[in-house]
Amino acid sequence: MSISAFDALIAADQKIENKDWMPDGYRESLIRQIAQHAHSEIMGMQPEAAWISRAPSLARKAVLIAKVQDEAGHGLYLYAVAETLGARREDLLDALHEGRQKYLSFINYPTLTWADVGALAWLTDGAAVVNQVSLCRTSYGPYGRALVRICREESFHHRQGFDLLHTLSRGTPAQRRSLQEAVDRWWQPALAMFGPPDSRSTHSASSMAWRIKRAGNDELRQRFVDLCVPQAEALGVRLPDPALRWNPERGHHDFTPPDYDELMRVVAGHGPRNRQRLAHRRRAHEEGAWVREAAAVHAAKQAAKQAA
């Protein structure tokens, strides 16, 4: 295969597979994007894991453990996809730990109450689904297939988050207040998940041309807002945007775009929890080093025995 064969496949909306020839830029873009996705899955475990011990019912505790487990599974799956492109999980983790690769910025916000666990799932998993449904048609075959499975689970998480909030919405005054406060906190970080406007996005154009991405940031963000409005009504919560209203001419809701300067600051490391999230991740990795080493040494011993 050659560059013209590659271009032909892309133009015909066919999938690129890992054995196929691909331009270096395509490979690098994919690795960057898949690694960031994988990092977001495993970093995203933290704000939720912090509430497992205190989950106020056993049923919710089980759901929350399962969700955090799914995120670990997605991480595993996505690192494996990156490995089909020649990257190694270990190196990608190093890049994460050293701050050379990023993860989604919403993870750097705190989950202050039990309601935040629900709001985070409803809004950020909701945004992730909108993003990823579009990505399922990405031109790289292994990534697209991984996304199909991930999307299914994410949309389950999204529904569970909604369900958690729905119970609070019919609960005590304190529960209802915490619901509104949590939604107030998570609306902006969720909107910001779609990244800067297309006009300011550094990677969007080439990713669109290669059909790694299939839709622009602005289009996806609009889709997300339009989906959230009726759900917020069902929950009886107010989305914290005075400019939010239906625009019959556009057939969409008008809304205030997220604060991109804040997004850029948080991505650059200056959010409420950047330091702690990364420090937590590094500590877990360092404290696990002797365990991973023991497993490797043991496996080598077993292999030597079998060879002998």
Place this chain on the structure above:
Amino acid sequence: MSISAFDALIAADQKIENKDWMPDGYRESLIRQIAQHAHSEIMGMQPEAAWISRAPSLARKAVLIAKVQDEAGHGLYLYAVAETLGARREDLLDALHEGRQKYLSFINYPTLTWADVGALAWLTDGAAVVNQVSLCRTSYGPYGRALVRICREESFHHRQGFDLLHTLSRGTPAQRRSLQEAVDRWWQPALAMFGPPDSRSTHSASSMAWRIKRAGNDELRQRFVDLCVPQAEALGVRLPDPALRWNPERGHHDFTPPDYDELMRVVAGHGPRNRQRLAHRRRAHEEGAWVREAAAVHAAKQAAKQAA
């Protein structure tokens, strides 16, 4: 000074000071005893420190912090006394951490409820006071003077423990039940603090001859039991010994001696919390190593600057 001068001082019930000549055996016995006392103070912080965060009133929280602080202070003071005999705090701590030197066995029992905090103070500090009041007249001057101050604070702790329990004794049924259970747990460990019977004690005879110790284990234990009985009545608790009764002929209470086999097992390291207490102590020491080193390096830098 010489051996005859030393013997004359002992015979005349005078104090030995650190500059005085003393037999090696005397010095070693003292270091062993003082180190064990110091170790008991700092190990004894643990079962109480565990309850500071949960103390159910701010006044009790303050009292408890102050008590644990006093124990650290006693430790400091006693290691300094051992240093007058040529020992080094660092070496004594190593001996503790490596299990070559011991500490009082009651510390290896758990404090399971808030009432245990009171029972531990009432009974084990009470026993310590009985022991140490007698030790204040020890032949080694610096140790005797340290003990005068320590005794004053210990008897304060003893009274505070009693006061804590007295409040529980007038409290809710759950509080009164926890009081009785805690006393049931701490009676035996407190009795065992006086050591094995004189007939089985390995170090008692020489320590008595040198007037390091001034009273036998059995005599002190009897004094403690006689003191406890009226206090238990005031608390409305039952001391867990069916044989406990006033013996008008002896002018003392009869009682069941503690289980020396259990005492020996716990001293040998097989008590409920030996492993954890020592591991906790070692971990704190190891985690503090970089801090102590930084202070030493900084002090050396300062000294070098002043010399230049």
Place this chain on the structure above:
Amino acid sequence: MTGLPEYLLGLGDDALVAAQRTAEWCAKAPQLEEEVALANLALDQLGQARAFLTYAGELEGEGRDEDALAFLRDEHEFRNVQLVELPNGDFAVTVAKTLFLAAYQNLLYTRLARAAEPRLAGIAAKAAKESAFHVSYASLWTVRLGDGTPLSHRRMRDAVEEVWPYTHELFEPWAPPEAGLDPAALRGPWLEVVGRALGEATLTRPQDGWAATGGRSGRHTEWFGLLLADMQSVHRAHVGARW
């Protein structure tokens, strides 16, 4: 003698507290594979806890559901063994705790699956399958760590010694007639399962010495109060709320 409702509480509390501890590893495990596996263990344990507690509450007949039992009992009302309360420590301690508990639970559940009481037998049959996986998982890691590096060998050995005194309580006489078994009789087969893993891990079985006891009658370790304070905090801060 222990009645069936109290026995079910004990089984449920063992599983609940084990789940609580295991889930503390979430987002802290040594590698992603262990994140997934430990979450599995926690979910299995939690599922068993819910089944046993629900059943206990119904037999009791005072309207307490699984959440009332988990979140509104005080420390001395819990009936779990102290083993499951022990802090997670390093990964080796968690592996040791898991091995010892799972080997016991697997033997116990397998026998309870033949109990005359059909509901008890049903819960136990499902749980027996789950605990069989827990035994293999913990055995595998016992061997990897014990027969890994010198450091991991030392840590695994220390962990086994640290947890061993808490295993005796598992075999205390504490089973109602409905269970149809004598817990003490499980210790022989348990020593075989555990001994096999330890042997393969180049470790020796610790001496029996001091033995923890008291959990079944509500006497717990210094750590348990903190575990409950954390676990029950949100539930208790909102009296009567639904979740």
Place this chain on the structure above:
Amino acid sequence: MTGLPEYLLGLGDDALVAAQRTAEWCAKAPQLEEEVALANLALDQLGQARAFLTYAGELEGEGRDEDALAFLRDEHEFRNVQLVELPNGDFAVTVAKTLFLAAYQNLLYTRLARAAEPRLAGIAAKAAKESAFHVSYASLWTVRLGDGTPLSHRRMRDAVEEVWPYTHELFEPWAPPEAGLDPAALRGPWLEVVGRALGEATLTRPQDGWAATGGRSGRHTEWFGLLLADMQSVHRAHVGARW
């Protein structure tokens, strides 16, 4: 605008939560001298907390004493800055937290000691002396660690950077007329005190960037709920009991 009772709650909660964190070092400090010193700090903070909370409760007039305020309020009712909630981390983080808080408290208390309200002035006068000692203690250790070994220098630098974003909240406009001061005006002198210690420690003052906020209106960090769950657990488990 903040009323005096709420302001007193804020002062009391700052001191209470700081005391709670500092006391976590008990039986864990790097050496015995620090056991004694940190317990002193905790006791001073706790004493200040009790004085402010008692005063706040009396002004409020609803019969809440220091214990009702400490043990029976929920998370969102606490008025402390987020700085004091931060976990202790290593000793360097504790030193940084202590330096930043004590330097602020010392400046604040010194000014409040001249307040027209005599009871407020009296509590503040005593607290000012205590916090002066806290400033010297924390400065001393900032210098020892910053100008110690390469490792301690790195840890002290990281600690200062980690805690810095939580210092801005100390100077938010949040003082009633009775206090007779503008918190923002304290920042200049505070930067001098802190800057002196950092300079001597061969450390530089971090850039101002993201700034924590919300504590004064009841929005706290992820860690605070756990701190309260622990602190209030025994008190809350025995409704109406005396201690």
